[in-house]
Amino acid sequence: MSSQSCVEVHTEWGIVSARQAGRNKAKEIGFGNVDQARITTAISELARNIYLYAEKGEICIGEVSEMGGAGVKKGLQITAKDVGPGIDNIREVMADGFTTSGGLGAGLPGVKRLMDHFDIESTSGEGTTITAIKWLR
Amino acid sequence: MEPSIIDFIYKRKQLLVEKWLEEVESVTQDSAITRIPEDIYSETNREFIDVIVNTLHVSPEEAKERLRSFVERLIHIGWPLSYFTRGLQAFRRVILEEMKENTQAEQAFSTFGEVENWIDGIVNQLVDEYTGSWENTLNLQKLALKELSAPLIPVFSHISVMPLIGTIDTERAKLIMENLLEGIIEHRSQVVLIDITGVPVVDTMVAHHIIQAAEAVRLVGAECILVGIRPEIAQTIVNLGIDLGKFPTKSTLRKGIESGLEVTNKKIVEIE
Ligand SMILES: Nc1ncnc2c1ncn2[C@@H]1O[C@H](COP(=O)(O)OP(=O)(O)OP(=O)(O)O)[C@@H](O)[C@H]1O
Ligand SMILES: [Mg+2]
Numbered sequence: 001m002s003s004q005s006c007v008e009v010h011t012e013w014g015i016v017s018a019r020q021a022g023r024n025k026a027k028e029i030g031f032g033n034v035d036q037a038r039i040t041t042a043i044s045e046l047a048r049n050i051y052l053y054a055e056k057g058e059i060c061i062g063e064v065s066e067m068g069g070a071g072v073k074k075g076l077q078i079t080a081k082d083v084g085p086g087i088d089n090i091r092e093v094m095a096d097g098f099t100t101s102g103g104l105g106a107g108l109p110g111v112k113r114l115m116d117h118f119d120i121e122s123t124s125g126e127g128t129t130i131t132a133i134k135w136l137r
Numbered sequence: 138m139e140p141s142i143i144d145f146i147y148k149r150k151q152l153l154v155e156k157w158l159e160e161v162e163s164v165t166q167d168s169a170i171t172r173i174p175e176d177i178y179s180e181t182n183r184e185f186i187d188v189i190v191n192t193l194h195v196s197p198e199e200a201k202e203r204l205r206s207f208v209e210r211l212i213h214i215g216w217p218l219s220y221f222t223r224g225l226q227a228f229r230r231v232i233l234e235e236m237k238e239n240t241q242a243e244q245a246f247s248t249f250g251e252v253e254n255w256i257d258g259i260v261n262q263l264v265d266e267y268t269g270s271w272e273n274t275l276n277l278q279k280l281a282l283k284e285l286s287a288p289l290i291p292v293f294s295h296i297s298v299m300p301l302i303g304t305i306d307t308e309r310a311k312l313i314m315e316n317l318l319e320g321i322i323e324h325r326s327q328v329v330l331i332d333i334t335g336v337p338v339v340d341t342m343v344a345h346h347i348i349q350a351a352e353a354v355r356l357v358g359a360e361c362i363l364v365g366i367r368p369e370i371a372q373t374i375v376n377l378g379i380d381l382g383k384f385p386t387k388s389t390l391r392k393g394i395e396s397g398l399e400v401t402n403k404k405i406v407e408i409e
Contacts, residue, residue, distance in 0.1 A: 114373065
């Protein structure tokens with residue numbers, strides 16, 4: 001990855017600055033309005049989950065590229081990392097409507113739909129790392 | 138502090154001032170100071186030195202008070218804290234240089250310690266004054282923001298609008314709910330339009346709060362219409378899988394008002 005910048009999340013302000021960082025990066029890479037909104041919303045979900053369930057962690061945002069059939073494609077990668085309680089049953093939390101906090105339970109499945117690539121790694125008691133990528137079309 | 142040190146500093150005040158001004162000149166080149174007019178700047182430099190040197194021969198309380206009133210004035214006009222901290226570092230450097238040349242080795246050690254303590258005390262007080270003033274400002278701004286945060290505006294009889302502008306956090310979400318319900322009772326609204334044109338990000342939390350607010354509005358006997366959903370926001374809401382199907386929505390405030398008029402059996406007519 002060429003450049004990556006990280007924002008610490010342990011207050012609601014951290015969520016706002018992570019979002020801001022994501023929006024700036026998305027603009028810089030050349031994403032349009034709708035994808036900018038998707039990216040910032042995805043960051044908002046992941047950052048809020050960190051704040052709510054792990055208390056603190058960080059969101060890193062960077063540009064990625066990949067060789068494809070049609071040449072090099074560019075994308076934006078979000079990494080959300082925390083050393084919180086972790087997730088026991090990943091399949092459960094990825095289902096629409098699953099929540100332990102009285103929320104809508106739409107965050108994680110939503111992020112998966114908002115982005116092109118979604119990967120979640122979590123160990124109970126050790127923490128959670130979620131990586132998501134949006135490719136520039 | 139040792140009288141001999143005070144004496145030492147006091148005797149060399151003029152020299153210290155000169156050297157300090159040279160030092161501080163280079164140190165403040167890059168800071169926000171450059172925007173301050175030259176004469177005010179050098180005037181303040183001299184005053185600053187006077188204030189700190191004078192702290193040596195008055196009582197500690199008196200010294201504190203003098204420093205406070207000086208700093209308060211500068212905080213008020215927006216003088217940066219870095220000016221003071223860097224200035225004092227420079228001042229300390231100048232004094233220690235001067236002492237090195239004029240004191241015996243065995244004496245120097247304890248003298249340095251005393252000077253360090255003295256300057257540290259001043260730095261601590263400065264930082265306290267500044268943070269105190271920042272906290273004050275922050276609290277005032279929070280209050281101001283809260284007042285501006287979520288007004289419910291009656292536009293026609295029985296029709297009110299709540300324009301939301303800016304980020305919605307937990308605290309604001311609570312305020313939105315309170316103002317909405319209190320306002321509905323107060324203005325006897327039948328229809329409230331929540332305008333989210335100015336909300337930068339609508340994530341699941343914001344959506345959840347809006348849904349809950351609409352439910353509560355329904356419970357007090359009014360109807361809620363969501364307006365100002367920008368196209369990109371509409372798409373992200375769909376991606377998130379949030380169902381606003383039960384929820385009356387209109388793309389613009391104007392269309393919302395039209396349907397509000399319909400609900401309340403009103404019509405706007407042009408008069409010839
Ligand atoms: N970083 C995390 N660490 C531990 N548990 C998590 C983390 N992120 C999510 N979870 C768990 O996964 C569940 C589902 O998360 P998801 O974001 O999908 O919904 P939610 O946060 O409950 O509600 P919302 O729709 O408001 O996002 C959460 O309720 C929580 O139990
Ligand atoms: Mg969530």
